[in-house]
Amino acid sequence: MCYNGFSSQIWSTTMKLHKSITTARIIAACEEGTFGMGNPGICIACGDDADGCEPDARNYTCESCGEAQVFGAEELLMCAS
Numbered sequence: 001m002c003y004n005g006f007s008s009q010i011w012s013t014t015m016k017l018h019k020s021i022t023t024a025r026i027i028a029a030c031e032e033g034t035f036g037m038g039n040p041g042i043c044i045a046c047g048d049d050a051d052g053c054e055p056d057a058r059n060y061t062c063e064s065c066g067e068a069q070v071f072g073a074e075e076l077l078m079c080a081s
């Protein structure tokens, strides 16, 4: 009912994903994290893949563009769905 004070709620509704980041891509990354060896994340600023992210990672620094916009796959899925 009232989300005042919950910054995560505001964040999830205002977050802009890079145009290359699709729901299917996020789901694939989640599956890789669940069934594979890696811990994939995606940079929402440039759309590049990142590795070594916890599923609930937020604001990790992107190795490609330097922005602190790398999010874990499961975290992205919650925002994209």
Ligand SMILES: [Zn+2]
Pocket: 043, 044, 045, 046, 047, 048, 062, 063, 064, 065, 066, 067, 069
């Ligand atoms: Zn980036």
